[in-house]
Amino acid sequence: MPAWDHPRGTGAARILVELGVDRGLTTSECLIGSGLSRGELNDPDTQVEAGQELTIARNILHRLGDLPGLGADAGHRYTYGALGIWGYAILSSRTVRDMIALGVRYAELSFAFIKPVIEPGTDRITVIFDDAEIPEDVRAFFVERELAKIATLMPVVVGARHGVKIETSFTGRRASALRQRLGAVPLTTGARRHAIVVDTAILDAPLPQSDPVVASALEQQCTQLLALRRQRRGTSGRVRSLILAELDTSPTIESVATHLHVDERTLRRRLVSEGTTFRELIDEIRATLAEELLTIDGITLGDIAGRLGYHDAASFSRAYRRWTGRTPRHSDLARAAPVRR
Template structure:
């Protein structure tokens, strides 16, 4: 068996366009939430979601998803509702490259190689074995409280867009560990794509004999230029992002649980000493970054009217008193004054 994967840690920690967060807000507001409630604690404003070229951190999108789950519950179908709203256009250059691919083999290659340009929180891994080829969705690094939601969203997105790029006669199936109502929600949007629920892993599986068949929107010349644009976009995003930006995103994603430097260093596949040294080279420290994130989110949540106890819980403090002491250390004022 051949396995091809890129080692990044965690797989979802990369900047992304605002389209996915905008879709989450659409789902939330259609179910009775306000835009402010959807974005609470994310550091995002409504105008950010429609600003051309705006990029956000994965931790911010994760916060929006948590807001939906807190308000609406992690009910089967919520991720599917978000996933079926995607279009090829919402995926940008990456989506158009996949649409222009000459063969299913190229679709899989581009999908895995440039997954950072998608909004996925799963890590795709290409496997070839016998008569079948599969893209396995590794979800182990997704925080447990949002894992099912993001996997459901990703599978629904693929099921919704796959028939646009791939001839339905190519026998593609989706396998999922989900059963019961969550599998039923996915099945409702699959169309001609078959679903196997209760599987050992989340996968997209195709027959090897279908890999080189021509696709309906094939444009070999266009796909070369689009892939070059994908590479330039990916390199530009990585170049603008230092270690401190990685840490901010990961701290925001783990804020509810009080993230330690050792845990964040593990995510980045380095030891705590190396992380400390790299942050110092960028003119900051781990504690400063954590305080910076907490202070900004605290101000936002207090302005939204949350109680001190609610804000303390969202920021990983055991009680309001501990949060109040920390807030005074960050800002020199009491959180009650900021709330007023």
């Protein structure tokens, strides 16, 4: 299962939408195909699947382009409040060492798409940001976001002390854009990996806002929140997230089963027990996204086909007719906002 395949709160999705709106997009353009509404983003009880957040990021990149520094701009918008219980638990940690351990242990609550891995050393501890499982089209964006988020939030906890730096494999314009947004945190570019490096000399230094009693209580809440989110999810929720994440590559039930570390027969059985099938889920996602994309003036049928994982416009048109009984050119939505080839 990909490290990023976990449900999350609405904080990260809201920040992405705010980023898009500040760059001239509408909320609707940011949310197309995500299955989320403006109202749901403001509801603290809404649970967001990773695939939905990926869809929002893709909408923004599709409109604005994969601009160096765009992901870092998203990371700069984070506050500890936006991170909820996980953020407050970080703030209450006793030492830098405790903060790192708790942050990695409950990384699912941080909205991260990277996989954090702790690599101990004699004179430093390194938290590697493994990005291998992030879809390639949004990989640089989300790595930028995580690095900038850490650079924005970590000084709030550890203060102005030295001993923390960031390493990245980025070079060229992306490295320059990231450096401009990291403030006083030292950055090494062209490295073999993305990582946060902390000198062992500061690992056991007490943190200014530490409170062992509060930290213990908040960690218990982190454990309970993780269990609750996983309990609510079900197999169909995980499959929807993976389909959304890889929709443009035409995901198959075999590939999704591999991601979930189950055999195909088991996956089919679990979906049937939840009242659905893989074909129904992928058709539902594609049909919903198609209707929304058809409202955008200027987008071509070929563009829509590519977004939905079809080889060409003809394949998409046949599928659309199967779903609706109409051709996309003659749908009510298409008449309201004509689609140009």
